[in-house]
Amino acid sequence: MDVAAFRALEPLCWRAPSAHNTQPWRVRYERWAVTVGWDPADTLPAGDPTGRDLRLSLGAFVETCLIVAADAGVRLDWAADHDESDRRVGRLRPARQPYPTLFRTADVWDRRTHRGRLTGGPDADVVAAVDAVARRAGGAVRVVPAAGRLRALLRTADRQMYADPSVVAELRRWLRLDRACPRYRSDGLSDRCLGLNRAAATGLRAALAAYPALRPLGLPRLLAAGDDPLARGGAVLALIAPPDLDAAGQVEFGRVLMRTWLTLHTAGLAAHPLSQLVDVAATRDALGTLLDVAPERIVHVARVGRPATSAPRSARRVTHGSGLLAVTPLDAVSLHP
Numbered sequence: 641m642d643v644a645a646f647r648a649l650e651p652l653c654w655r656a657p658s659a660h661n662t663q664p665w666r667v668r669y670e671r672w673a674v675t676v677g678w679d680p681a682d683t684l685p686a687g688d689p690t691g692r693d694l695r696l697s698l699g700a701f702v703e704t705c706l707i708v709a710a711d712a713g714v715r716l717d718w719a720a721d722h723d724e725s726d727r728r729v730g731r732l733r734p735a736r737q738p739y740p741t742l743f744r745t746a747d748v749w750d751r752r753t754h755r756g757r758l759t760g761g762p763d764a765d766v767v768a769a770v771d772a773v774a775r776r777a778g779g780a781v782r783v784v785p786a787a788g789r790l791r792a793l794l795r796t797a798d799r800q801m802y803a804d805p806s807v808v809a810e811l812r813r814w815l816r817l818d819r820a821c822p823r824y825r826s827d828g829l830s831d832r833c834l835g836l837n838r839a840a841a842t843g844l845r846a847a848l849a850a851y852p853a854l855r856p857l858g859l860p861r862l863l864a865a866g867d868d869p870l871a872r873g874g875a876v877l878a879l880i881a882p883p884d885l886d887a888a889g890q891v892e893f894g895r896v897l898m899r900t901w902l903t904l905h906t907a908g909l910a911a912h913p914l915s916q917l918v919d920v921a922a923t924r925d926a927l928g929t930l931l932d933v934a935p936e937r938i939v940h941v942a943r944v945g946r947p948a949t950s951a952p953r954s955a956r957r958v959t960h961g962s963g964l965l966a967v968t969p970l971d972a973v974s975l976h977p
Contacts, residue, residue, distance in 0.1 A: 643669050645714050646705075646732070654956045655748050656704040656898065658697035659684055659915060660814040661828050661954050665701040670731075673719075676702055677728035682827075686806035687919060692890060692939060698729050699894020700901075704748055707902075710738040711745040722888035729891045743902045751902060752953060754910035755835045758945025761875025766907045770877070770900045777896045778882035782931050783875055784941065789930065791870050797916035797923040798864035805855070812848050816955070817841040825955045832952040869912060874945030876914065878931060881939045890939070897940055904944060910951065911942040 650667065658664060664682040668675040676698065683694050702718055709716045709732075717735035721728065762770070771781040784790055801807050816823065816830040818841075824830060831841035851859060870876075879900060881893050901911055917923050918938055928935030 642714060643671075643674070645712065646674060646709060646716070649708050649712055649714065651956070651958045652708045652745055652748060653701065653705045654958050655751070656697065656701040657753065657901070658700070659688060659693040659913075660811070661833075662697075662814060663827055663957060664694055665698055673731040673733045674705075675728050675731050676705070677726070680727065684810055686804065686810045687801070691887070692918075693915065695729075695887060695890035696894035696897055696939065699891040699896075700898040701894075702730070702732075702891070703895035703898040705732055706739040707741050707743045707748055708745050710741055711743075713738065715739075720888055720892060722891060724887070729888070743899075743906070747902050747905055751905040752910060752951040753833070753912060754947045754951040755833065755869070755872075755912050756951060757872045757948040758874035758910065758912075758943065759948050760873070761945045762877070762904065762907070762909055766904065766909065767877070769907070770903050773899045773903055774879060774896055777893060779893065779896060779937075780880040781900065782878045782880060782933070784878050784927065784930060786930060789926075790876060791868065793917060793923045793926055794868075794870065794914065795864050797920040798867075799860050800920045800922070801916050802860035802863045803855070805851070808848065808851055812851075815845075815848070817845045823955075826957040827955055830952070830955060833954050869914065869943055872943075873948075874912070874943040877911075877942055877944050878927065878938050879940040879942075880931070880933055880937050883934065883937060885937075885939075893939060908946055909944055910947045911944050914941045914943060917941045 647669070654663060654665075656665070662682040662684065664678040666677050666679050668677065678694060678698060683691070688694055706716060706718060715735045715738050716732045717739060718730060719733055720730040722730065767781065767783060774781045814828040816828040817836070818824070819831070831838075834841075836844065847854065847859060847863065879897060882889070885893060904911055917927055918941055924935045924938060927938055927941070931938070
């Protein structure tokens with residue numbers, strides 16, 4: 641295996657998405673393979689207690705690695721080997737042929753989460769295209785109906801999340817609301833990516849700092865009422881997994897999630913995850929009723945539409961061995977040797 645060639649591409653692979661932009665994946669270079677695992681320090685035990693979002697993000701990272709390698713002519717395939725005790729999900733290995741994919745490195749690089757205004761939503765052809773991606777893996781993509789009901793569910797989910805001190809403490813750890821923060825350009829959720837101006841970012845930072853005192857006075861309800869993503873347009877899509885998906889299966893379905901996001905991106909659309917709807921049991925159950933599907937099969941929900949403006953690029957960090965490297969700009973990497 642040409643380890644050096646893949647090392648040069650690794651910064652591009654880190655453009656994969658992750659909850660709170662924690663970038664939990666880690667790679668270990670071996671002679672004939674690259675092992676993909678995770679660092680528990682970059683997981684969300686309060687907000688993601690089952691590890692669903694962790695495993696989806698690991699799968700998204702694997703898919704991104706395969707796409708980037710294929711576009712550069714590096715022939716890799718994937719051998720799943722999920723092991724919780726070793727904190728690994730599998731290995732990238734040499735292959736006879738490049739990974740077959742419709743996507744390019746430029747798609748990976750340009751795809752962004754968009755929390756701002758979206759004009760319209762996906763048309764029937766795009767919904768059919770992402771549904772076909774999911775169906776090839778035994779899942780489905782569904783449009784979530786009843787916008788009024790959905791808005792109420794979002795507020796309920798937000799209130800419950802904000803009412804949990806451990807979830808809020810975790811959120812504070814990953815928020816980057818001060819541009820002087822040493823990790824502002826490395827990871828987490830920045831004010832720019834959240835669409836907050838300086839005043840709003842300062843206000844949120846102050847409210848969360850005073851959370852212990854203000855929580856009994858109704859701060860969770862106030863924070864939940866302070867944002868209405870549905871008012872910023874778009875349609876809401878739910879990704880439905882096959883029944884009885886185990887931990888290893890969730891990693892593999894994370895690869896499907898990445899392909900659906902890239903399908904949306906190549907159609908000129910962007911996604912804004914609404915994970916709280918799935919993270920809170922009561923709203924996930926209600927969503928299952930709306931969609932007439934077993935709630936545990938709903939693994940991802942996002943607002944989708946055409947961005948009205950360009951979204952900021954989220955920060956990334958890259959680990960090579962024990963050191964940290966800045967993300968390499970796209971034009972500094974040879975994609976077609």
